[in-house]
Amino acid sequence: MRAVRVHEYHSDPKIDDIPEPMISGPLDVIVKIGGAGVCRTDLHILEGQWAEAMGPQLPYVIGHENAGWVHEVGAGVTNVAVGDTVILHPQPSCGLCRACRAGKDMQCTNAFFPGLSNDDGGMAEYLRTTARACVKLNPDTNPADVAALADAGITAYHAVRKAVPLLYPGTTAVVQGAGGLGHIGIQCLAALTATKIVVVDKNPDALALAKQIGADETVQVDGNHVAAVKDLTGGEGANVVFDFVAEQGAENDAWAMTGPDGYQFVIGYGGEVRIPTLDFVAGEKNIIGNIVGTYNDLAELMVLAQAGKVTLHTKQYPLESALDALHDLDAGRVRGRAILVP
Ligand SMILES: [Zn+2]
Ligand SMILES: [Zn+2]
Incomplete structure (x- = not known):
């Protein structure tokens, strides 16, 4: 599959052909990406600002504002099924630690953050996440219209x-x-x-x-x-x-x-x-x-979005034009939010 990967800091990422992600645990979910938001944090990643805090091994795929369709599920997944339209909480959490039990997903001690930590993100055709991160949407929702709500929203x-x-x-x-x-x-x-x-x-x-x-x-x-x-x-x-x-x-x-x-x-x-x-x-x-938000925050926000009470101005780019999107964001040429569509 095609994916936008960071190879070194202080230079442009590359669009590579890499293997599709695989199910590695019973609660894993593979999502076919329908829209990946381009965020100022992606520019900060390329500047190396997150290198020390997150320590990802290069190269890796960026993109942490993702929505799409469920493509494959692990044996233990019951909340979503293949074909469902979903938006993804950016940080899949464990569900078992004290923070998770208090509903504070961002404070989970066993979480990972695709596109930011040492895990591939969503500027690609497919992404691996987990069942806990999936918020199911109306089937007629276009993932590209809502993807940026997964982080900015x-x-x-x-x-x-x-x-x-x-x-x-x-x-x-x-x-x-x-x-x-x-x-x-x-x-x-x-x-x-x-x-x-x-x-x-x-x-x-x-x-x-x-x-x-x-x-x-x-x-x-x-x-x-x-x-x-x-x-x-x-x-x-x-x-x-x-x-x-x-x-x-x-x-x-x-x-x-x-x-x-x-x-x-x-x-x-x-x-x-x-x-x-x-x-x-x-x-x-x-x-x-304030740091990002909880699973319920995202689920509630999607109720507002699907009722038309919160709308996002977007500018869509094909995945191949990821560098244009990043450069446009850096130069202040994007009104609203840039979205990559594979
Ligand atoms: Zn972001
Ligand atoms: Zn946890």
């Missing part, structure tokens, strides 16, 4: 879902960054809460899109944006700030926009938060970390 949904009890009517939520993840977060907030949604971004086009998909107010990043958010919240700041940027100073803006007894949800990464401890005490303010 689940991450945005997870943060919003955690914040729902904090966002009762009368509250205000700020979404900082209305790009790939943020534009999904806005739609999730609109679908799950009655909070006032304020979107902060430097790009006027992103703000215009935000208005169409659920933002009540938009604020352009211009140096006065923190004051503008304060004005919209009676001088106090927001109840919850979702920081999808979290670098280049945005992480400190997010804290300044968070009101007393409020919560800063960190979803983007790259920056550094330095805050006087008195700020936590005097304001009783909180910072919450």
Whole structure:
């Protein structure tokens, strides 16, 4: 089969002809890929940023945002059958450890992460995953339309879902960054809460899109944006700030926009938060970390997607054009999400 493999860091991957993955355990599932999202994390992998944390042996296949059709199942698989349309949780978990039993798939101590850890990912014709990672979809769902919800979508949904009890009517939520993840977060907030949604971004086009998909107010990043958010919240700041940027100073803006007894949800990464401890005490303010999401998060998000309440803008490329997709993403030429279709 054809597959996009990283051979060395700091250079383009290659499209290789390699053997198809095989069932290796009773709960394994082989999926015929219908769509594989191209993510900024793939660019970071090629830059070698994940080499130390994940230590994959090169060459390996990237691609961690995958959906398709079940092609083959191990002897113990009962939840999906050959031919089913599925989207895949990006990190197959064991189901037996304490974290799994608490529903916290991302904290599983025996998990693997195809396309990121030492396992082949989904920028290929077929992928090996496990029964626990498969979310069954309506048979008429086109995998290429939803694939990116497997990572970008689940991450945005997870943060919003955690914040729902904090966002009762009368509250205000700020979404900082209305790009790939943020534009999904806005739609999730609109679908799950009655909070006032304020979107902060430097790009006027992103703000215009935000208005169409659920933002009540938009604020352009211009140096006065923190004051503008304060004005919209009676001088106090927001109840919850979702920081999808979290670098280049945005992480400190997010804290300044968070009101007393409020919560800063960190979803983007790259920056550094330095805050006087008195700020936590005097304001009783909180910072919450977020990593991808749970199996149930993905299943719930797919209910919203299949009801048309969360939609993803995509640009499709054939698998052979994987390098074009990666280069376009790197150069900022992709509106929405690039998807490879084998
Ligand atoms: Zn991703
Ligand atoms: Zn586990």
